[in-house]
Amino acid sequence: xxxxxxxxxxxxxxxxxxxxxxxxxxxxxxxxxxxxxxxxxxxxxxxxxxxxxxxxxxxxxxxxxxxxxxxxxxxxxxxxxxxxxxxxxxxxxxxxxxxxxxxxxxxxxxxxxxxxxxxxxxxxxxxxxxxxxxxxxxxxxxxxxxxxxxxxxxxxxxxxxxxxxxxxxxxxxxxxxxxxxxxxxxxxxxxxxxxxxxxxxxxxxxxxxxxxxxxxxxxxxxxxxxxxxxxxxxxxxxxxxxxxxxxxxxxxxxxxxxxxxxxxxxxxxxxxxxxxxxxxxxxx
Numbered sequence: 001x002x003x004x005x006x007x008x009x010x011x012x013x014x015x016x017x018x019x020x021x022x023x024x025x026x027x028x029x030x031x032x033x034x035x036x037x038x039x040x041x042x043x044x045x046x047x048x049x050x051x052x053x054x055x056x057x058x059x060x061x062x063x064x065x066x067x068x069x070x071x072x073x074x075x076x077x078x079x080x081x082x083x084x085x086x087x088x089x090x091x092x093x094x095x096x097x098x099x100x101x102x103x104x105x106x107x108x109x110x111x112x113x114x115x116x117x118x119x120x121x122x123x124x125x126x127x128x129x130x131x132x133x134x135x136x137x138x139x140x141x142x143x144x145x146x147x148x149x150x151x152x153x154x155x156x157x158x159x160x161x162x163x164x165x166x167x168x169x170x171x172x173x174x175x176x177x178x179x180x181x182x183x184x185x186x187x188x189x190x191x192x193x194x195x196x197x198x199x200x201x202x203x204x205x206x207x208x209x210x211x212x213x214x215x216x217x218x219x220x221x222x223x224x225x226x227x228x229x230x231x232x233x234x235x236x237x238x239x240x241x242x243x244x245x246x247x248x249x250x251x252x253x254x255x256x257x258x259x260x261x262x263x264x265x266x267x268x269x270x271x272x273x274x275x276x277x278x279x280x281x282x283x284x
Contacts, residue, residue, distance in 0.1 A: 001119050001154065001246040002040055004075070006031070006066070007047040007161070007199025008219030010084065013057030020268050022237060024052065024221045025061060027259075031220050031239040032069045034259045038243070041075045043116050047199040047217070048082025048127075048161030051089070059093035076100075081110050081127040082161035082200060083134060097123050105143050113147055119246070120152035120192075124160035126178055132283040134162025134200070135179045141187050148191040154247060155194040163198040163216045165207035171231055171276060173201055175284035185210035195252045197244065202235065204242070204256045215254050217242040222268045231273040238264035 010024045017023045046066060051058035062079075070077045079097035081090055087110060090097070096104045096112040098121075105111035109125035122144065126134030136144075148156065164181030166173030177200070178184070188196075189210040196212055202219035203226065218224075218240035225234045239259040246252050258264070271279070 003244040005242040008049040010052035010221040011058040013055030027239040049084040054086030118153040120156040126162040151192040159197040233271040235268040
């Protein structure tokens with residue numbers, strides 16, 4: 001099973017650079033162009049923050065660009081919501097986020113199940129409207145427990161936006177990730193879930209939840225640079241994506257692609273300690 005994993009495209013409904021001078025549509029086009037030589041891809045997964053403004057127009061752009069790219073590979077596309085997404089606009093353009101889900105969560109959250117080459121692909125909705133952090137509610141967790149009660153042929157891939165892990169050196173990761181990850185751990189422990197695919201942090205990171213690998217793919221719109229002083233944050237230009245390989249004796253394996261942007265590594269924004277504390281106090 002080979003998955004191209006993208007996240008945090010932050011597309012706007014209007015053309016041109018965002019408030020920080022980065023053109024998110026151009027970043028997505030560049031990343032997809034760099035990935036055009038990939039072969040034997042079974043699925044493309046985009047884990048949230050598809051739109052920056054939550055507009056229908058933004059989701060239509062994502063669907064067109066990622067959809068055309070995936071069709072050239074003969075691969076289905078799966079989308080999840082993120083904290084910047086808006087459920088009604090997401091639903092209007094992308095439905096539950098699956099091209100042909102075999103099962104969908106009955107509530108308002110966009111969660112669904114599909115089968116891809118003997119693997120089960122489950123997307124969850126960790127969006128908490130108006131908040132930066134994420135949460136998978138009790139109803140979704142109970143639904144997931146029922147889904148996982150019957151093992152899949154090869155195993156299960158679980159995809160959502162907010163990572164249930166975070167680096168201790170990153171103050172923002174400690175408060176803006178998935179809340180109450182132990183509740184999700186209790187559901188997947190002992191199940192056939194083989195990997196958790198997430199985004200949100202705009203950097204690559206690997207950890208574990210209930211002995212299951214958690215992969216955080218870096219963002220398409222920009223990347224976070226953790227070489228800054230403790231308590232500060234810097235984002236730099238440069239689109240990234242991941243290849244996830246499952247199955248076989250060596251899996252899972254993760255590889256990160258970085259687009260060849262001539263302005264890569266230029267600072268997009270930088271937050272000092274005071275500003276970082278303010279943001280955490282307001283949203284954490």
